[in-house]
Amino acid sequence: MDFASSSMFASDFANESELDLSSLITPSTFIPFQEPNPSTRTIHCAVAENDGRQSIREETMTDEITKEDVERKNKRAKHREIERQRRQDVTSLFKNLRYILPFQYIKGKRSSSDHVQEAVNYIKDLEKKIKEISEKRDRITRSITHPYSTGVSSSSSYCSCVGDTHLDVKVRTCLVGIEIVVSCCFRHESCLSSILQLLVQEQCLNVVSCISARLHPRFIHTIVSEVEEGIDINFSKLQEKIKQWESSS
Numbered sequence: 001m002d003f004a005s006s007s008m009f010a011s012d013f014a015n016e017s018e019l020d021l022s023s024l025i026t027p028s029t030f031i032p033f034q035e036p037n038p039s040t041r042t043i044h045c046a047v048a049e050n051d052g053r054q055s056i057r058e059e060t061m062t063d064e065i066t067k068e069d070v071e072r073k074n075k076r077a078k079h080r081e082i083e084r085q086r087r088q089d090v091t092s093l094f095k096n097l098r099y100i101l102p103f104q105y106i107k108g109k110r111s112s113s114d115h116v117q118e119a120v121n122y123i124k125d126l127e128k129k130i131k132e133i134s135e136k137r138d139r140i141t142r143s144i145t146h147p148y149s150t151g152v153s154s155s156s157s158y159c160s161c162v163g164d165t166h167l168d169v170k171v172r173t174c175l176v177g178i179e180i181v182v183s184c185c186f187r188h189e190s191c192l193s194s195i196l197q198l199l200v201q202e203q204c205l206n207v208v209s210c211i212s213a214r215l216h217p218r219f220i221h222t223i224v225s226e227v228e229e230g231i232d233i234n235f236s237k238l239q240e241k242i243k244q245w246e247s248s249s
Contacts, residue, residue, distance in 0.1 A: 143181075167191070169242050171235040176208055177227040178235075182242070183218050191246060192221045198245045199223065204231040 166185030184191040
């Protein structure tokens with residue numbers, strides 16, 4: 001085969017040095033490599049176009065925790081801590097309540113509601129006992145500071161703390177025998193010993209107890225004596241005898 005006609009190619013290559021190819025080369029921009037941010041997430045979603053075709057659109061969603069989320073979590077944690085502390089306090093209070101209540105009130109009762117109800121009953125019983133004791137105290141105080149009722153004879157003289165007679169004697173019956181209440185001025189400290197000496201001399205009387213108290217400005221002496229069987233005591237005569245004995249002593 002004759003390649004004589006190949007001279008036309010040679011002429012083209014001969015002018016190769018004259019060709020300028022720089023306009024055909026486009027400089028590239030260097031893009032540095034970046035590691036993916038774990039807090040950034042890319043979502044691919046299909047979007048329908050007007051002509052019925054679907055196109056893929058990329059949406060980027062940042063998973064950064066906002067300030068509102070932090071406050072919400074802190075609020076929940078604080079609420080849980082408060083509730084836990086409240087439950088511990090309630091449990092401790094019920095435990096202390098079980099130790100305070102007497103055994104007869106909580107016997108056979110284990111629920112907290114039963115313990116609360118028994119605590120109410122216990123308080124009511126205490127209030128009732130306090131009321132009874134207060135009434136008893138008031139009766140004793142009135143019996144000492146006020147004249148006796150019917151059946152009790154009395155002879156009194158006013159305590160002026162100036163005269164010679166400052167004695168008030170009251171005699172009445174009691175379960176043991178007789179009860180003698182003597183009220184005297186605080187200046188007469190030997191009043192009790194004189195009266196006891198008189199009662200000892202009485203053959204029919206046996207002193208059982210003696211209680212003394214001071215109600216300013218007087219002393220109150222309560223003497224309980226037994227009476228021999230078959231002996232009748234004249235209260236008026238005994239009172240006068242005590243007063244005369246005290247006056248002469």
